[in-house]
Amino acid sequence: MEITFVLNGRAVVVDVEPTRPLLDVLRTDLGLTGTKQGCDHEGECGACTVLLDGRPVRSCLTPVGKVTGRCVQTIEGLGVPGDLHPLQIAFIETGAVQCGFCAPGVLMAAKALLDRTPDPSREQIIEALDGNLCRCTGYARMVEAVQLAAARMRGESLPAPWAERSVIGGSPLRADSIAKVTGQAQYVEDVVMDGMLYGAVLRSPHHHARLVSLDAEPAVRVKGVVRVLTSADVPGKNSFVEYSRDEPILPPIGETVRMIGAPVALVVAESPAAAQAGLASIAVEYQVLPYAFDPTETLRADAFPIAGEDNVLTEFQVRHGDAAAVLAESDVVVETGYDTAYLEHAALERETLLGYLDEADRITVVGGTHQPHWQQRYIAQALALPQEQVRVILPPTGGTFGGKQDPWPFLAVALMVYHVRRPVRLTYSRRESFDASPKRHPYRMGFKIGATRDGQLTGIHVRILCNTGGYDGHGQYIANYALTASGGAYRWSAVDGLARSVYTNGPKAGQFRGFGTAQSTFALECTLDELAERLDLDPLALRLQNILADGDRSFLGYPVAETMGYREVLEAVRPHYQAYCQEVRAFNELRSQQGEPLRQGVGLAGMWYRFGKSGSLKSEAHAELAEDGHFVVYCSAPDYGQGTNTVMSQMAAEAMEVSRDGIELVNADTALTPDSGIQGASRATYWVGGSVVAAMTRLREEILGVAAEMLDVSPAVLSVEHGRVAVRTEPGRAVSLVEVAREFDRMGKRRRVAGFFDLTPNFLTENRPEYVPFFVTGAHVAQVEVHLETGTVRVLRVAAAHDVGRVVNPLDAVGQIEGAVLMGLGAALMEEFIPDHTTGLSDYYLPTAQSLPEISVHLVEVGGKFGPLGVKGLGEAAMLPASPAIVNGLSRAIGARLRTIPATPERVLEHIHRSRVVR
Amino acid sequence: MTDYRFPVSVEEALDILDAHAASSTPSGSGSARVIAGGTDLILDMRRGKRNPACLVDLTRIPGLDQIRVIGGVVEVGAAVTFAAIQEHPYLRQHVPALTAAARSVGALGIQTAATWVGNIVQAMPAADGAVVALALEAEARVVDRDGAVWWSVEELFLGPGRSVVDSTRQIVTHVRFPLPGHSWGTSWQRVGRRASLVLPIINCAVRIVLDGEGIEQAVIALGPVAPRPFRARQAESVLTGQRPTDEALAEAARIAQGESDPRSSVKRASREYRLAILPALVRAALHEAVRRARGSER
């Protein structure tokens, strides 16, 4: 049917099925890919927001027939580079864009608001943005951005709020934000290649089953199906190699599948519909096996075997001193049991990858991940190819939080391209992402901690069961991280800790922001709060009193190696803590007098987070003086929204002592960039940043050396400036960088140099522990309000302090922390993946803009000993103290301890009924 | 290919529905179907629950986008969205339960498309629009070939997702509700797993009419506590003629709890939790409605 409407001011005609979603017509038929899709056309994310006659609508729920004759505005019509809308400018300037996947929808919603309400209140802004999910920013920057844009549009001339801040390498503004706020950034979903095919995955509908037979024949005959692939089609190793030791790419006949969503076969087809039809006609026979989701159950002697020895994947132990004896002699012992839920990363961009053969005929996969070089290696082994014949490229990525570390989709896409020799795109549906992507491990934790009457910590006894689900999925390392985090930056005289990673038939668990540390930090910091209550001590004082000092034996049995500004972060939150406490006392007195069913509480929590590495302590990056005189940095520090592109350029600029615009960054493309090692966000700045600084410093020295020869002066009087090297002592005397580059070439000198950040000499392999003991610390305070009759909870305010060593990018650091606070809030109060029940964003409750508390962030700078420019790690760690601070505040508000999260209204109400204080 | 039509009158819309009804199979395929906001229908179609040959879009029929307040009655057309309801100055001031309920449906980007009438026709037991319609004692104008009949909204609900209205041949053109003559107030209460963009665990709408110091009439509507949006009639009747004391309102809330029969949902809340919070919501709603009935604002 022919449909005419006005799109961004111009009339367009499309000939389409009128019930198709406007979203699809915009993205596919009209090629406007700025409007995003974050859910399965179900209205649950807001990424697809466009304006219809000036009002925001969900374009995924709008049949295109409905827009006949009406005006549609999309992000492409809001403003273009060079002519940005004030909202777009403000979003960039306030750091409201991280991965940027939500930005087009949020910007359109904000525009609709400002068009009608030029002077909106904070509440009105939150209401307007509410329902547009953002997983990265925590909404706070966005609210600030809308306020700024509104003021400017009313004629106030306001400077960029962060422009004044002098930062490393000049401006803190993100290099790639312009593309993201204009809808021009090409996420994988937005890329179409000639002859591109569509991949789809047949997945197990059973929690636990044996694959008895599989007949692909009927699927091959489906029109449009190009190829069906099963385990027999894997030419090399049918595994994830060391990443996930027991997970096949596709299960051989006779093997078991151990979770719903486990992949069984692949279909490649000319269209998504043909691929689905292909899936439906594959005949599979399963023998259904008993299943269980609870590790306590799968550990029982009579449990049905899932994998490993007795269903245990790995275990990790820490023991020093005689904890049993120390606890027996302690004045008080607090014994607790804490439980956490499966969490889904729910990055707004679903898993989407594109594979093709590049110009050198390499199997190339473009996709968001944390470690392109690892993926390259796994693919090479699966396809039995030399590593050079595989290439992995990191595109703009709509968030991962650890979820996109899973190698499976990379292996699947590579396998499909290997067989069909044509471009193939694989996009998970949101439902599929929920079913099959790795989750955060649920933990069951038992703590026993002892103390003297005056609050001196004594012994600690910890037992942790980490539920790894049906597969390893990197859960082999989780036990180590779980236990390490459970001791905190405190002095213990005796430790007895044991963590085990246990199989169940829940979804496979894997990397999730904080890699297994958030759960045990939660339990420890809540248990400490219980101890403080028992001893009637101030929880802040209790922590200060027990801080691990430099050189002290840590929970792990040896001293830590980096500075840890734990005292400083605790002091930084003290004023907030005291102010909140005072306010809450007054509030509660008044409410109880008036008989009103509202109570508030203040919670405090700290954390330590290990960002030290195992294995090689060496990281590599390259720096190049290009022919035209600009600088190019080559490194692998994937930017999936957290801002490493910007941070790396900043650090490079700082090392070269030039401004950032003269620097080009080539990041995370295995064909072009060196392997800089695995990135947790928290490691990139320290390790990769270190090698970037080293490479740039070395290049600078070489440039100065050559220029000194050319100018016949000492290198000491030279400085690198805009496009030239100048003699500081003689104004006007200089040589251009183009000439310097030419001189390099004439001399036969390489213009590209390698830089290494290598701590191997500092930590000799023989006497260092498995992971070098580097830790960062942080503390959060939360003011929480509870409704005593319904158990509903609101977090009113959060103060967050983190030791970052040295601030590289204040805007990004604050944004990371705010985002982490909201994620911690989600984990504390609402998020829970329930196997067999949770299906997607309609029943996995992510925080919306209405959840946003007032957040104050403090960046504490206790310079690091080894890192480049004094920096340490941050991004993942910021999430850790948020959940325990909120749960401590909540528990204090009601006078009963919540020990299972999320603290749903139902769980909270049960505890209120049990509490003696408020009833 | 599905046909998509914008009739310019209710007459024409009925004609289109009829034309398809003649050629449709008994299972309903080949039929035409009414669409307003479409936010539910499009989801149902995607999930294969509906498969109409033609969509008859009501939103451009002149007049159906109107909210009219005349002669002690508020009349809301089939094309009126939840956003339009929220923004209506009279409703904001006088029927806050309705504007608050309108704000509870999904998120703004859904409220700008979804209509009150459509929400009622969907007949879901937790539908915010349906529950508030009960409390307002709303009626719906159902039009078909035999003419127009005003039905009490409550009578439209047959079961979860099942309505008396057959959208392949009937059209609800308007919803209307009476404005009590004097001293009345409304309230809307709702609890969900998060503050917004979520289905309710319990929602509750109340309308109180006072006669001097006593309650002349109380209407208490609740969802999802029964297969249909539910009126707590026993609780209502004990309040009739009573003074709205704390005790009386609390007692009514307890009775409403006794009348309710909610179900457990692993993803939202258990039956026990729903029953546990229900009296608090009803009590809060009654108190607020009484306060509003006494004051100038409603």
Ligand code: FES
């Ligand atoms: S894609 Fe439209 S709301 Fe998610």
Ligand code: FES
């Ligand atoms: S920046 Fe909002 S989802 Fe990533």
